[in-house]
Amino acid sequence: MKKKIFVTRRLLKENEEKLKELFEVTLNKDDKIYKPQEIIDGSKNFDGILSSVSDPISADTISKLSSSIKIIANGAVGFGNIDIKAAKEKGITVTNTPDVLTDATADIQILLLLGASRKAYEGRLAAETQNWKWSWDFLLGKQMSNKKLGILGMGRIGRAVAKRAKAFNMEIHYHNRSKLSPELEDGAIYHKDLKSLFKQSEFLSINCPATPETTKLVNKETLSYLEENTVVGNAARGDIVDDDAMIEALKSGKVFAYGLDVYNGEPKIHPEYLKLKNIFLLPHLGSATKRTRWDMAFRATKNLEDFFSGNKPQDQVN
Structure with missing residues (x-):
């Protein structure tokens, strides 16, 4: 008998067809964003959730899931949306989908840094007026090449950002939970603490995972470590940044410009961001290529298949 899987969002057609071959599935045909109670009710007496x-998926939600739920396969590299501790305590395996979205997200991070530093938003507004006039000081941005790039979180995505940044002849600095091997560093300079990294960063790329320890890691105090006119890009998670502190830094000139693809409470955006011009916003497009989204769902499906075949999923996180 096929295991029953509750799928919370609509997937690409090919991915849904593959799931139906392997499992008895309930799909979200309207791609509605479910509330916690809808996930609890919809997955009642199911074996797993994609x-x-x-x-x-909070501790409260997990506590109310059917005892039949044995795995939550998260279709993302991160898993900050799931209370891992609560899942483990209830005997629910959690998996993610690393590797497959590294390149797509690193591409977006470079776009965020470039878009912010070269005043892409202001440029679009000026172009739309159709009466802009070139001048020596028209929308002067900050050049990215030959600058120092600080990377906060030198995991797979951080290293992919570093690789791309080298094409701009940038000097790479990073802070990580631990110093990487020389092979993985690939010439990057390690900083043991945030203050040291931020002081060296003319551009700052936020790539660390969302954890209780990294919540509001970029805040009023840590932003004060930056030199004036730093460009910041965030393609990681919104809750790593204290929005009020960042907005203050953008208004004061401490931060020259901020490019972000992720938000606290998305799809809502702090209203003050929308009043600023030294900002470059994208609607969480980090993994938004067809190939990447296909790979993510395929990887989540493979984790489900391995789990129910009695094997440890390759991407188990708890």
Whole structure:
């Protein structure tokens, strides 16, 4: 008998067809964003859940899931939307989908840094007026090449950002939970603490995972470590940044410009960001290529298949 899987968001057609070959599935044909109670009710008496980053699966939600739920396969590299401790205590395995979105997200991070530093938003507004006039000081941005790039979180995505940044002849600095091997560093300079990294960063790339320890890691105090006119890009998670502190830094000139693809409480955006011009916003497009989204869902499906075949999923996180 096929195991029953509750799928929280609509997937690409090919991915849904593959799931139906392997499992008895309930799909979200309207791609509705479910509330916690809808996930609890919808997955009642199911064996597993294939979730997405948009699904907040808290300790309270997990406590109310059917005892039949044995695995939550999260279709994302991160898993901050799931209470891992609560899942483990209830005997629920949690998996993610690393590797497959590294390149797509690193591409977006470079776009965020470039878009912010070269005033892409202001440029679009000026172009739309169709009466802009070139001048020596028209929308002067900050050049990215030959600058120092600080990377906060030198995991797979951080290293992919570093690789791309080298094409701009940038000097790479990083802070990580631990110093990487020389092979993985690939010439990057390690900083043991945030203050040291931020002081060296003319551009700052936020790539660390969302954890209780990294919540509001970029805050009023840590932003004060930056030199004036730093460019910041965030393609990791919104809750790593204290929005009020960042907005203050943008208004004061401490931060020259901020490019972000992720938000606290998305799809809502702090209203003050929308009043600023030294900002470059994208609607969480880090993994938004067809190949990457296909790979993510395929990887989540493979984790489900391995689990129910009696094997440890390759991407188990608890």
